[in-house]
Amino acid sequence: MHTAGVSVPLTLLGLLDREPSHGYDLKRDYDAFFGRDKPLPFGQVYSTLGRLARDGKVTVGASEPGDGPDRKRYSITEAGRTEVESWLAEPAPPEPHLQSVLFAKVVLALMLGRDAARYLDAQRGSHLRRMRELTETRRGGATMDVLLADYGLFHLEADLRWIDATEARLSALREMVRKP
Amino acid sequence: MSTDLTLAREPEPGPAVSRRSLLEARDVHRSFGQTPALRGAQLAVGGGEILAVMGPSGSGKSTLLHCLAGIYTPDQGEIRFDGQRIDELSDARRTELRRTAFGFVFQFGQLIPELTVSDNIAMPLLLGDVRRKEAYRRADAWLDRLGLGGLGGRRTGELSGGQAQRVAIARALVPQPKVLFADEPTGSLDSLTSETVMDLLVSTARAEGTTVVVVTHDARVAACAERTVMVRDGKVSALTEYEVAG
Numbered sequence: 001m002h003t004a005g006v007s008v009p010l011t012l013l014g015l016l017d018r019e020p021s022h023g024y025d026l027k028r029d030y031d032a033f034f035g036r037d038k039p040l041p042f043g044q045v046y047s048t049l050g051r052l053a054r055d056g057k058v059t060v061g062a063s064e065p066g067d068g069p070d071r072k073r074y075s076i077t078e079a080g081r082t083e084v085e086s087w088l089a090e091p092a093p094p095e096p097h098l099q100s101v102l103f104a105k106v107v108l109a110l111m112l113g114r115d116a117a118r119y120l121d122a123q124r125g126s127h128l129r130r131m132r133e134l135t136e137t138r139r140g141g142a143t144m145d146v147l148l149a150d151y152g153l154f155h156l157e158a159d160l161r162w163i164d165a166t167e168a169r170l171s172a173l174r175e176m177v178r179k180p
Numbered sequence: 181m182s183t184d185l186t187l188a189r190e191p192e193p194g195p196a197v198s199r200r201s202l203l204e205a206r207d208v209h210r211s212f213g214q215t216p217a218l219r220g221a222q223l224a225v226g227g228g229e230i231l232a233v234m235g236p237s238g239s240g241k242s243t244l245l246h247c248l249a250g251i252y253t254p255d256q257g258e259i260r261f262d263g264q265r266i267d268e269l270s271d272a273r274r275t276e277l278r279r280t281a282f283g284f285v286f287q288f289g290q291l292i293p294e295l296t297v298s299d300n301i302a303m304p305l306l307l308g309d310v311r312r313k314e315a316y317r318r319a320d321a322w323l324d325r326l327g328l329g330g331l332g333g334r335r336t337g338e339l340s341g342g343q344a345q346r347v348a349i350a351r352a353l354v355p356q357p358k359v360l361f362a363d364e365p366t367g368s369l370d371s372l373t374s375e376t377v378m379d380l381l382v383s384t385a386r387a388e389g390t391t392v393v394v395v396t397h398d399a400r401v402a403a404c405a406e407r408t409v410m411v412r413d414g415k416v417s418a419l420t421e422y423e424v425a426g
């Protein structure tokens with residue numbers, strides 16, 4: 001799973017939308033679900049949380065007894081929650097290689113008990129629209145245009161197949177991401 | 181009659197049901213024994229519209245198509261064609277409606293392999309009492325339109341899959357149906373051939389003003405249609421096509 005393109009701030013916000021957490025828990029869940037080939041350095045966890053706090057999307061709890069930054073618990077604010085919701089609901093641009101972003105959305109939607117199938121449908125819709133445009137370009141286009149349109153169409157088609165396969169496995173995935 | 185067309189009880193907000201729709205399913209339920217295939221399917225297809233129906237395997241797409249086409253009658257709910265309840269017609273009148281107003285293209289097996297391409301295309305006209313000479317004249321006019329020029333005398337059993345499906349399309353369109361129903365018409369073809377066949381289907385249907393309802397798993401086929409709906413668990417939902425900046 002490629003993680004390039006998955007927004008770290010949005011993913012951390014999404015994890016916080018589940019429940020208030022320490023930086024350590026966030027890193028652990030991020031690495032387990034979103035950073036399998038590229039774990040998130042602690043430094044980036046705290047710098048991201050710092051920026052989210054500055055922007056009013058999370059609040060930082062009082063330090064608990066002990067040392068280090070991990071003594072603080074972070075909670076999402078209403079503004080943060082709104083941001084997560086609009087990110088989940090908005091389909092990603094139908095470009096090739098968006099699996100990583102889509103996968104992150106699906107996992108988070110399931111963690112948060114949202115309707116993941118609805119988000120997948122939104123993505124299907126925007127993919128189909130793009131495919132319709134490319135099909136139009138292809139129709140009566142010069143060979144180069146046809147070939148370029150085909151490249152896009154085949155990639156979008158692969159995405160859609162992956163979306164179908166993901167939808168078929170939503171309940172298994174829901175089991176997997178559920179907190180014990 | 182027109183007052184009947186306002187939806188007094190819409191079980192759930194499905195795709196828009198408009199007064200101008202040519203074909204409608206309203207709260208359609210259909211089971212096979214204990215298996216519910218449709219559970220409150222709601223759909224309206226506009227006159228001249230090219231509609232794709234997608235959805236997981238077993239979700240009820242073919243059952244919906246068969247109900248819309250008057251092949252199955254619903255256990256509950258209504259099917260309307262041109263404002264008229266077709267689920268309440270007698271079997272004989274429904275058969276007549278299918279023959280005169282509807283055309284069908286399926287994945288396989290609708291052509292008679294021992295007969296020629298021209299025979300197969302002329303068949304529905306001959307059955308509809310068109311004189312022989314006229315039937316063949318009209319059938320042969322379709323050959324070029326579907327890129328089958330020169331193949332009129334070939335037995336359909338000797339055609340490639342893509343050629344056979346083009347003959348099936350010609351055969352379905354030659355009696356000038358109001359609605360063409362297609363269930364996985366490209367299901368046995370490779371991706372590029374599918375698109376060619378679907379392009380021909382859409383362009384000829386459009387030129388004829390024929391409404392098309394096509395069930396497909398293939399997104400490239402759906403992309404040739406004007407609108408897509410999803411069937412899930414026996415219900416229909418609209419697929420909203422957001423435009424997203426790239």
Ligand SMILES: Nc1ncnc2c1ncn2[C@@H]1O[C@H](COP(=O)(O)OP(=O)(O)OP(=O)(O)O)[C@@H](O)[C@H]1O
Nearest residue numbers: 212215216217235236237238239240241242243244
């Ligand atoms: N003639 C039949 N007898 C018994 N059960 C049926 C019959 N036709 C359909 N079903 C059942 O109804 C449900 C819906 O079937 P349907 O054929 O409409 O699905 P579909 O969406 O067309 O699937 P596919 O994409 O695999 O063609 C399934 O559970 C199927 O097993």
Ligand SMILES: [Mg+2]
Nearest residue numbers: 241242243363
């Ligand atoms: Mg089917």
